Amino acid sequence: MSNSEEPPHKKRNMEPSPPSSSSLLSSLPADVALNCLARVSREDRAALSLTSKSYRSLVASQELYKTRSLIGRTETHVYVCLRTPPPNPNLRWYILRRRNGSSDLFPIPSLASQPPEASAVVALDWGIYVIGGLINGKPTPDAWLLDCRTHTWRSLPSMEVARANAATGVVDGKIYVLGGCDDVKWGEVFDPKTQMWKTLPLIRKKGSADVDVHGSLVRDQKVYLFSGKNGTFYYSPRERKWGRGNRDQVRGNRRDWCMVDGLICCISSYGGVFWCEPDALDWREPEGIMCTKEVRGLGSLLMRLFYSRVVHFGEQLIHWWDQYKVNHVIPKKFGVSHELEYLLPGARMSTSGRNMLLFWDVVEGDRLEIWCAEISLERHQGGDVRGNIEWSSAVMTVDPFVDHYKVLHSVSVTL
Incomplete structure (x- = not known):
């Protein structure tokens, strides 16, 4: 070997390493790099x-998510908010992840200042808005935003009125908040572009301040509010007017109303899942009754949902029940336990794309499991709707079991 020739081990070290994906992207024109990243x-x-600030900015950019939508590469992500049991209750946020046939709740940063109950949540674009709620038993006007692109939180301008257990809905890119207060400013709207709240026209319906919100949804660009006592109200932003719809034929025992594959669905306190056609909301003379039917094929889940304790009823309702127990004799038909969660048991329901999600909990010895099932709906001849269980599994395990966790919110975001 001559003195001018490099040793073999030095030759190997001098060979160029293959370029990284980040360096390849940086060498492309910005629009081409964005299109690649969107896929x-x-x-x-x-x-x-994590490789650089420029890529972090690009990943969180509005342009990336617009591109993903244009090329049909969007994905639906489900976020869940749990309340941990006493004596140190906290709120924790998770994202539901499915990998290799298994599902689990993966923790993400939570908001320390989030009210422990009675907040309203709604998804818009790439974020989840948390609005109002109860702090030390008092309503708050505060609002927050969870940026689902980066899993970071920020505070928003406060509402004009403090609210708890309000109804929410998105129409034309704006967030409408109805009820949850006794103030004349019964409704407000938030514009994310201007970051401003505005008061809606005063509702003219008698007894509106006493409306108890059991759920809300958007249909035909109207925000509907479901109440156990007062039936159904709606606000039409495009017409700038309030209206009244039908009420459920069974009052006070349905919740988590939502649109699932073109049908209106809800869950009952005994674990049954019900549905109706969207036009069933429209007022019909003379009774104004909305007829719902039970979704068939979910009998295997009925008792599991009935015995679940994941529903949180709020301190206001619990306080009312405690006072009621003091002043009344409770009939034996209510069962051995007089705790509210045992009188009104049940699961939680939300949506994921065109399907519904059901959450419930199971206690196995000293272990608590939170379960989730994804259900698709199928119409059958004769007017029945059947639910097909696409998958079902435990998504979280707590060991040892101390007390029941509460599923406060479940929200789907498309990114």
Whole structure:
């Protein structure tokens, strides 16, 4: 070997290493790089955002999510908010992840100042808005935003009125908040572009201040509010007017109303899942009754949902029940336990794309499991709707079991 010739081990070290994915992207024109980035998974985008500030900014940009929508690469992500049991109750947020046939709740940063109960939540674009709620038993006008692109929180301008257990809905890119207060400013609207709240026209319906919110949804660009005592109200932003719809034929025992694959669905306190056609909301003379039917094929889940304790009823209702127990004799038909969660048991229901999600809990010895099932709906001849269980599994395990966790919110976001 001549003195001018490099040793073999030095030759190997001098060979160029293959370029990384980040360097390849940086060498492309901005629009081409954006189009490439829009086609990779969320996990890969998250890993790439750690390499530099420029990529982190690109991953969180509005342009990226517009591109993903245009090329049909959007994904639905489900977020869940749990309240931990006493003596140190906290709120914790999770994202539901499905990998290799298994599902689990993966923790994300939570909001320390979030009210422990009675907040309203709504998804818009890439974020989840948390609005109002009860802090030390008092309503708050505060609002917050969870940026689902980066899993970071920020505070929003406060509402004009403090609210708890309000109804929410999105119409034309604006968030409408109805009820949850005794003030004449019964409704407000938030414009994310201007970051401003505005008061809606005064509702003219008698007894509106006493409306108890059991759920809300948007149909035909109207925000509907479901009440156990007063039936159904709606606000039409485009017409700037209030209206009244039908009420459920069974009052006070349905919740989590939502649109699932073109049908209106809800869950009862005994674990049954019900449905009706969207036009069933429209007022019909003379009774104004909305007829709902039970979804068939979910009998295997009925008792599991009935015995679940994941529903949180709020301190106001619990306080009212405690006072009622003091002043009244409770009939034996209510069962051995007089605790409210045992009198009104049940699960939680939300949506994921065109399907519904059901959450419930199971106690196995010293272990608590939170379960989730995804249900698709199928119409049958004769007017029946059947539910098909696409998958069902435990998504969280707490060991040892101390007390029941509460599923406060479940929200789907498309990114």
